Amino acid sequence: MRLISVIATGLLASVVLAVDHNNVDSGRPLRFDDAYSIAYRERAFETGFTLDTFRRSSPKYGLKTEYKYGFAKNQDIGIGFEPSYSTSNRRGDFGNVELSYFNGLRREIDDQPALAYRLDVGLPTGTGSKGVEVRARGILTKTVGQYDKIHLNLDVMTSTARIMDERQTTAGITVGYTKPLGYPTQFDRTLVAQFSMEQSRDRSRDWVGSVGLGIRQQVGVRSVLDFGIESDVFETKGRAKSSVRFAIGYSVGF
Amino acid sequence: MRNTLLLFVALTSVTMAVAQDHGGHQPTRSGTLPTMPSDLPRWISSPGADHLFYKAAPYNWAIERIPPFAQDMYGTGVGHAMAYEALVTGRKAQLETKVFETIDRVLQKPPRIPVDEAALSPTFVRKYGYLEKVFDWAHILHFQTIDVLTHPGWSDAQKEAEIERLWSFYSAQPYAITGLPMNMEYLDSFPFSGRFRSNYPKVNGLFWGYHWLQTVNYDMLFRVPVQDQAAQYSVLGSQYRTTELYRMRDFMPMTAEMSPRFSKRFPMIANAFDNLHMLHDNVNDILAAEELTEKQRQEQVKIAIYRVLSSTHKGHEPGSGEDVPGSLHDHRHPTSTPGMGFMKGMEDDVMYMSGMGWMDMSVCAHCSIPLPDGPMWGATVTADGWTMLVRCLMCARDMAAETPGRAIIRAATEDPSRILVLISDEEGILTSNIPGVVFLEEFGEHPECSAWSRAFTSKSAFDQFVRENPDLAQSKPLSLDAWAQINRGTPDTYRKIDRPNPYRPEPTTGGSR
Known part of the structure; x- marks a missing residue:
């Protein structure tokens, strides 16, 4: 917990302004995206500390950092790093380098949802990584009620590496929910929640279901602090893998 | 059929006109909706x-x-x-x-x-x-x-x-x-x-x-x-x-x-x-x-x-549109104010300002004498929600004094990078952003007021100005307190423009000034 405080304080003190609490990107703090890119010419820096706990092994710490650039209207590209440290084997891992491309196809118009897709390419730079991993994600965002939104994310992930006992291609679906808190007098906080089902790479396991809850809090004119907690709740075959995952992060646009 | 259509159009226009009259103070309205442009x-x-x-x-x-x-x-x-x-x-x-x-x-x-x-x-x-x-x-x-x-x-x-x-x-x-x-x-x-x-x-x-x-x-x-x-x-x-x-x-x-x-x-x-x-x-x-x-x-x-x-x-210029007045490409502006389009009832520089009445923007709001050309802009007075250009500090002070409530005076000094900002409290007591500000006020002919009513950032700047202007050789520098005590009232040259409010056709006072 002390480590979390140190990292969070350091980030708050060092970076200057941008981003919006209403716009949700995967990892900040949960795993779903909304269907909107960052603005044209915006640069965003998103970073966050994660802590994965396991029922039968020691926790793992991660520090995900992503830089994005809105290179065209409704389109951004990014590069991300996710080094981690496992207490069980006392070893750090540089992790894979992830390249991303996001394309917002359309905004919400009348009753039609906003649509987007993103592509992520994971380069095998991490310890023991093999092959290039590609994830394609289709994203749909739709307002429900007055201010709340649901975000449907459909994922297909594939790897160029053929590994024994691992699926080469897997799928996932996440339903995200965002609700601004405090309207109509406060405008700086959004509740985020998700339900997710993801097919495990491990052939001995099947679909893993998880839920998550978090907050995105605007802390500066263009900077957001986020906090989230996720937990696997069921698995169609085998046991849930991660007991609880905490994430705390900071995003800034400039 | 054609007659029915014409009758329908006429009735619609009348209905719209009636609807427009609901507020009682509407300007003249067109009865037909604008149509979608082709471009x-x-x-x-x-x-x-x-x-x-x-x-x-x-x-x-x-x-x-x-x-x-x-x-x-x-x-x-x-x-x-x-x-x-x-x-x-x-x-x-x-x-x-x-x-x-x-x-x-x-x-x-x-x-x-x-x-x-x-x-x-x-x-x-x-x-x-x-x-x-x-x-x-x-x-x-x-x-x-x-x-x-x-x-x-x-x-x-x-x-x-x-x-x-x-x-x-x-x-x-x-x-x-x-x-x-x-x-x-x-x-x-x-x-x-x-x-x-x-x-x-x-x-x-x-x-x-x-x-x-x-x-x-x-x-x-x-x-x-x-x-x-x-x-x-x-x-x-x-x-x-x-x-x-x-x-x-x-x-x-x-x-x-x-x-x-x-x-x-x-x-x-x-x-x-x-x-x-x-x-x-x-x-x-x-x-x-x-x-x-x-x-x-x-x-x-x-x-x-x-x-x-x-x-x-695209392709149109500021000031153009005299040939198409009151239309999409009417880009005329008051001669003295290129940053404003033509307003209802406006005649060149004369316009109706809410709360002020009819004002001529080319003249000092206090003494009605034309404002000086060029970068030497005299002063502005902000009070009771309005901001007015005036020729000189004397006009600014006296105009602020005659307006209830707090006021801000911004005025040029001899140093183009140092604007004098005077802020008055509810009693009219002025404070300055320039601690050693010195004033010149050698009351004379009003049309030359911008020459003999000025502010300086220091006594030495005042002295230099006086040396360069022998007519003012006898002038004494005034401190803020001394200068603020003076009040010469509304100048004889002030001319109120008395016309009805174009937004409210019924008789009105025409504004506060």
């Missing part, structure tokens, strides 16, 4: 969100150096968003009650960070997302120009050069609003015009109240040292929250009325802000017009955007 820009139909980021620069968010001002400005993002959402979600009946109270509460206790207007008005944005692009982009220009002016460490010349670059940056996008002056009477002459302010005067008062804030701040900041900006906001912020938000105006505040110095230097930006605010008014009126179908509203909003887009006026 509507294609981006209006683009389905993308098309969010644009502001120009990356070291001055961004420098507005936060004046926290109460920044927060009041952030609060302005709430009003239209909430009202638009109410208008498109069937809550018109609550506008003057519940919605007004909510907006007012936010404006009185504004957010500490900017508000995402689209998040507050999701239904409106789903219907009129193309309009949001125009508003957002213009609001960014608003904020960035303020940021430049509040940024410490740059000279006035650097700031003005950057504002020119910001204008180019803004104008490069298709959503940019024209910087040409536009005929405001024309823009307010459609069958639905005035509907919102007639039906929802309290909410409209809030809108025009914060348009006042959005326009009055530029002269507070322009060429004023950053350390002298915040003190002025104690006067303007209080005026905004206690009076301007609830003032019933005849017409929206114009940038050149509220910030005449900034508008003279950047007329294209002043015009763009006025055209933006008029677009807001047009949209308010369209959404409030009960007789329009949803399809007609969509069309009229697109046409309203088209009217003020920069692309619509």
